[in-house]
Amino acid sequence: MKKYFEKIFGGGQEEFQKVLSKHLEEEKRLFVVTANPETLMTGQENSEFDRLLMDEETCIVPDGIGTVKAAHMLGYDVAERVTGVEISQFLLKEAVRQGKTVFLLGAKEEVVSALAGKLAAKYPNLGILGYENGYVKDKDVVFDRIAELRPDVVLVALGIPQQELLIYRHLRQFEKGIFVGVGGSFDVLSG
Ligand code: UDP
Numbered sequence: 001m002k003k004y005f006e007k008i009f010g011g012g013q014e015e016f017q018k019v020l021s022k023h024l025e026e027e028k029r030l031f032v033v034t035a036n037p038e039t040l041m042t043g044q045e046n047s048e049f050d051r052l053l054m055d056e057e058t059c060i061v062p063d064g065i066g067t068v069k070a071a072h073m074l075g076y077d078v079a080e081r082v083t084g085v086e087i088s089q090f091l092l093k094e095a096v097r098q099g100k101t102v103f104l105l106g107a108k109e110e111v112v113s114a115l116a117g118k119l120a121a122k123y124p125n126l127g128i129l130g131y132e133n134g135y136v137k138d139k140d141v142v143f144d145r146i147a148e149l150r151p152d153v154v155l156v157a158l159g160i161p162q163q164e165l166l167i168y169r170h171l172r173q174f175e176k177g178i179f180v181g182v183g184g185s186f187d188v189l190s191g
Pocket residue numbers: 106107108133134135157158159160182183184185186187
């Protein structure tokens with residue numbers, strides 16, 4: 001468990017936004033895992049999940065007060081939580097500012113389509129390359145399709161651990177892109 005805390009981003013939301021902006025601008029690949037205590041437990045129980053958490057391209061951010069408190073108890077300096085909703089909101093706004101493209105995968109069809117519609121209305125210049133609900137049978141096929149589109153931001157809302165395992169299986173098919181498992185964020189943002 002301690003090895004995950006060694007890697008956790010402790011700089012807080014604003015500092016993390018700078019990391020995201022820079023990666024987006026430089027078209028560098030980045031995998032973000034928003035970690036609650038359950039996420040870190042999954043790493044202890046599942047060797048593939050452990051591998052993805054420890055990968056040098058993976059950035060773990062503390063999603064939830066439980067992770068922040070646990071970090072403090074272990075003596076790590078973690079400023080505040082950084083949630084999937086906050087990351088999603090920032091990346092969408094930043095994608096507009098930088099003229100970048102996004103793909104949305106996950107949640108129910110009515111949720112993800114409502115979110116795509118809402119974003120298109122709010123940000124007419126946002127490059128939404130496409131979206132897909134999270135209940136299609138073969139999500140690996142969907143990811144192959146996403147890879148062909150070469151998006152700059154891929155938000156995956158399938159819940160833990162499905163979203164992280166799926167991203168990690170396909171990450172190296174992409175030359176660039178910020179990939180984030182955002183859990184229930186589409187449900188929040190579409191409303
Ligand atoms: N979901 C999905 N496909 C699935 C299972 C879940 O798209 O096979 C979606 C679900 O509709 C919800 C999100 O994944 O939008 C999971 O949200 P939850 O709050 O459970 O995830 P957490 O944030 O706790 O990881």
